[in-house]
Amino acid sequence: MKLLNHLDAFITEETRLFGEILLSRSPVSNHFLATHRKDGDCHHDMLERLTTVQEVRDLAKFDEHGEYRPLKTAPSLKSGWLIEESDIESFYLKIDAIYPAGFAGTVKYLEKAVDPVPLRRTLDRQTGMYQFAKNITDTQANQIMRDTCAKGCLRKIAWPLDEQCAVSHLPEPGRKIPIICLEACTFAVSEARRLAREAYDKANALS
Ligand code: SF4
Structure with missing residues (x-):
């Protein structure tokens, strides 16, 4: 359709x-x-x-x-x-x-015409100053989903944490039509970099 x-x-x-x-x-x-x-x-x-x-x-x-x-x-x-x-x-x-691209992404997701990109694949692709983002722990990744995504964005995350995690299948829309997040955006990547950098600096200050 x-x-x-x-x-x-x-x-x-x-x-x-x-x-x-x-x-x-x-x-x-x-x-x-x-x-x-x-x-x-x-x-x-x-x-x-x-x-x-x-x-x-x-x-x-x-x-x-x-x-x-x-x-x-x-x-x-x-x-x-x-x-x-x-x-x-x-x-x-x-x-x-x-x-x-909000409605188009939702339709592609509902039609299973697109695979959400695992967070770690997105982070592994980063270059330059954002390369640091790939060092986040799973706990920090969950923190991003909770504090950056769930609190500050209306999209529903469909991407898994890594290649091993199952892709979540959101229910068919009822009265609410979800805006699907198919891949972590630059805000989530920036936050990953910030958290990884903070943890690195803290560890080095202690050593
Ligand atoms: S990754 Fe970005 S676009 Fe996706 S849910 Fe989080 S803040 Fe929203």
């Missing part, structure tokens, strides 16, 4: 949650609708209509305090807006501007 057909099939009159976005279809016009989850009960006239992809990109750039959002799946998307489209392609492009 094509990506756009998947999105079309996911969106019904009953709202579904994708990250912080509520997706639904208008029972009156049959248009595709998206709002921030905080605005689920707001009258649409009270929300700012985002009519171009650039407007949506601009929205996703900064949080409500004006701080830059380097990680687009951080739980800090501004509220107060509405996307309404009659065609699925225009709608998809706007959703993709909020969570780049």
